[in-house]
Amino acid sequence: MVSAPIVVVGASAGGIEALQALVAGLPHDFPAAVCVVLHLNASTPSALPDILSRAGPLPAHHPSDGEAIRPGCIYVAPPDHHLLVDGDRLGIKKGPKESRFRPAVDALFRSAAHTRAPNVIGVVLSGVLDDGTSGLWNIKRLGGLAVVQDPAEAAFSDMPRHALEQVEVDYQARARDMGALLARLIRDSAPAQTEVGMSEQERGRLKMEVQMAAEGPESPASVGRLGPYTPFTCPECHGAMVQIQEEEALRFRCHTGHGYTAHALLAELSESIEDKLYQTQRVMEESFLLLERLGQRLPGARAEALLNQAQLLEQRANLLHRLVLTYTPLADEEPLPE
16 A cells, blocks of 8 residues: 555536635645545536646646656546546546446545555535545545535535535535645644454455446446446346445446446436326327327228327327426425525
């Protein structure tokens, strides 16, 4: 294991502003490397390294696969690639997506926990859903530190809030205060803590999932070692999924390696319901239009029967349309009062 400290940072929606505030507070002689994952559109070039280089004193860039890690540098995950920590080097990999994201915050965090713990500080910033919580949990279990942006100031509070709910977080801070906090923690050698302890099964699972982020599963059957199979299918490839439990938190993986948190899977199911409602509405509307055209071309009783079917189907399609317009996405929380 490499003993030098490393900082891993994850963000999603609203994360650019939080990242700028964080790096602006870092000193020019910051003695640790900083690895950053921000959820990005896979097809859009990223200007994040330039943005972060201008925001603070440390240089930022997209690293190459196998690049040596140097203190005082900011390494930003390139679009459509996981950024992984592999001891004293970085991996830029195209393993399976997690919760539809590549790069994924959890993939970075788990790899840092696996190869650099306990000298790891994990930082969760603004974002939706809960990517980063599982990885932060692994960092803490292996003796690292957990730092989370104050949800009250985050542009999107989901990621910080879920981390606070499921991980024993060491520090909660505003983004603009994090640079100074991280500098103090590194200076005081605070990352080295006593690990909570991982069972051999948990360590094996962590190793497997880090490998999956880099290369995918060893074999289709190997994913079954992560947990029991469930009735759920992967939204990405429709493969069977196993259930992974980390204390009270649930996650899922399919045999091709795609990963989902329970919150992300619920969001995907919710979106699928709306999509299927629109698809059913489309099929019904096309059907009554076809019945009308056929009825207009046939004589007598046959035409009347077809037109009657068309009218009944149109009424049902209108009912479905009203249901689509009033559909409320699923959530695992109490809805806000109106």
